[in-house]
Amino acid sequence: MLKKVRQKGILLIGLLTVAISVTACGNNGGTPNSSGSSNAPNLNAAPEASPAVDTGSKDEPLVVYLNDFDEIIKPMFEEATGYKLELVSGNGAEIASRIEAEKGNPHWDVVWMDAMPTIDQMGKNGQLLEGWSPNNVDQLTDFAKAFVPENKTYYPTGAHAASVIVYNTKAFDANTAPKTWADLADPKFKGVVGMADPAVAAPAFPFVAWFFQTQGMDGGQKFFDSLLKNDLHVYPKNPNVAKALTGGEIKAAALQESNAYTLKNAGEPIEIIWPEEGAPASVRVAAIQKNTKHADAAKAFIEFILDPKTQQALIDKGEESYFEASAKGVTEKSDRAANAKLVVAEAAWAGEHEGEIKQWFADKAVK
Template sequence: MLRIKNKTASMGAIALSLTLLFTGCGSKTEPTAAGSAPAATKESTAAATPTPAPAKSTEPLTVYLNDFDEIIGPMFEKASGYKLNIVSGNGAEIMSRIEAEKGNPHWDVVWMDAMPSIHQLGKNGQLLEGWSPKNVDGLTDFAKKLIPANKSYYATGAHAASVLIYNTKAIDAAKAPKTWSDLSKPEFKNIVGMADPAVAAPAYPFVAWFFNNQGMDGGKKYFDSVLANGVKVYPKNPNVSTALTGGEIKVAALQESNAYIMKNKKEPVEIVWPEEGAPASVRVAAIQKQTKKMDAAKAFVEFILDPKTQQELIDKGEESYFEPSAKGVTAKKDRAANAKLVVADPEWAASHEAEIKTWFADKAVK
């Protein structure tokens, strides 16, 4: 279910009352003969004084967000003075909502672990194009390479859409899976789980990399072998975590924050980063091109690209295990030193998204 948090300001009415009060006490000039200049009174002198800049709108900026880092709301409001309305949900919920509102968008910014889906919104002409944040030069080379030609979205970080993780009470380290191809081996039959790429936002970038890397036929062949080995598909990554700790499965392809949360809770699990790399889910932010709150929207994107913001998300955020997109930010100390991310081409992944999700839905046993 979508969770909607409305954060409106109560100061608007007070500001309006003060405006009306001071308007009633406004400046005036003495009557003069035709053609002569008005008398210079104290009131007219006051009228010539430059007026302060208008207060920022109290109408909240609406951000459509994955189920992560809702601490961004108070952080942004405190730093910018703009109010924020967060609408959060899983990837399928957010994208369905955006599609349903296509003719009358209710969102101003979308911030999701779904670069291919956001890329497609840009191709469909739904995003602001040609704008560069003022702090874009502070992005890492990795993040700069992900900026599309039309500049319709910007990466705020990337994390492993899945790493390998196993229950140490059930499997010895020597026998644990080391590569993605291991998931189709007989010794792991009926004990592996993963998230549904049609529901969980990070799960599509995970499967898309295999199809992009091996071609459509190669991707189908790989997942045919894995699914035939009895892999269980759960709606979201937290469901996979629960199945792993509950003994329903013993191995999983699991999003990295969920994996490290289990480690930090002292669960009997161990994480393996495959040498060939972990397919990345890139978190990106984009602005709805028809937004009436353009200044606030741009301020929000620049805020989440700021190294101080990204460091605070890593230090205090709910989804704190990720590779930052801003220079000068330190990732979690316990994040593996050999953490290698590989990324599916967003143009390719966007154009094949419906096809791959449909194929996977027809094949997967849930």
């Protein structure tokens, strides 16, 4: 039986996410956060402007919807460019609802998320600025260039393991801990493994999507069925998984890599395993809203976050600092595993099957 570790409200969020065609992030409140950015855009914003025409002013903030990460980007960008920036942050399901609700009159200028499949679909649906290339696009690594779509609607800013295997050293040692993804379904790990909900946590969907693409829909269902039948614990977000792991509720987990290394650096009794078959990656991408009235600022923002100096600063000082940069010449964290291997689900395939896969998980979670 699947452990019921989520409240009904969380399950409803997951189901609502399946019902909409766009997934991103954003909080519902309008209270400023600690960085001085607002958690809600101006609901009385002006109507849509013509595509790629900048009718805004430098006195008006560029509104960026993003996951709960790297608020240091606000002062960095404002100092470097002179543009004002307003960050609207939240988890994937939260921003999904906001973007969908604003579909007729978007209040965002840029979306920057761990949601490449979703943003790929947004580009195909005509929601994003097409055909524009940043001036520094040639600085992308070969790995990153492979993710730029033909219609040039979004650009990758980095990739990180949506999940690595993490275990509590008080429960297992190097010999007894799970070492492969298949190991998580072993009966000896029954009831002690956790992961984040792919319908809520932005990185969790790219994680599960890789298994569904590589093993086929039937194979993917069979694999996760084996985990669920092994009493897999499913939590709303990765920080919830991390808390359960250190609190003793679970003994092992599929956990996003920044969360994993944060635990280890804090002295928690955990170890990190990068499976030889690879860790399914979440590719963080940025895209511009087709009808933004701040086109110049939006383009400046994309070029800024693609800059090697910016990406190095995010690795050195950012909240989500464990990732493979998309720009050349960036040095990763020294303690990030030398054998870190990322594997990525194809964006178009994952986007086309996102609703079906999330619905399958939601059905499994509802009892």
